[in-house]
Amino acid sequence: MALVQTMISNIQRLHAQRAPASDAELQHAVTQGSWSALPGALRQLLKLSNGFLTPGGVHLYGTGDLAERNQTFEISEYSQGYLLIGDDSGGKGYLMRLGDEDSAIFSSGLGDLDVAGFRQEAATLQEWIDALN
Numbered sequence: 001m002a003l004v005q006t007m008i009s010n011i012q013r014l015h016a017q018r019a020p021a022s023d024a025e026l027q028h029a030v031t032q033g034s035w036s037a038l039p040g041a042l043r044q045l046l047k048l049s050n051g052f053l054t055p056g057g058v059h060l061y062g063t064g065d066l067a068e069r070n071q072t073f074e075i076s077e078y079s080q081g082y083l084l085i086g087d088d089s090g091g092k093g094y095l096m097r098l099g100d101e102d103s104a105i106f107s108s109g110l111g112d113l114d115v116a117g118f119r120q121e122a123a124t125l126q127e128w129i130d131a132l133n
Helices: 002-013 023-033 040-046 063-072 125-131
Strands: 082-087 092-097 105-109 119-122
Touching: 023 063, 040 125, 063 082, 105 125, 119 125
Parallel strands: none
Antiparallel strands: 082 092, 092 105, 105 119
């Protein structure tokens, strides 16, 4: 419960909180994306705020955008085993590993999504959110 409170406090601090995703919206995103499941930490965050856009331009995709963004950038082909969860509004994407409940957050230029070039931004989703401004 402390993790949930910390995560939501940091989103509120950014003045970026949106309405929570419903279970139906989460399931629809999984079905549309053809994933077996979303990483647990991301699922938990989306149940608190269905995506967000910070004043600094960082966009965490909501359930309505996840499948479309991953299909547009062909993540399953170029970054197999990863999920594009957001971007910086300037050409850099943020990704998590699929099948990893609390994956590290990685970044990559959206024009070159080779996993070998990924840079780790944070060890966990919570750590990444804590560093946003």
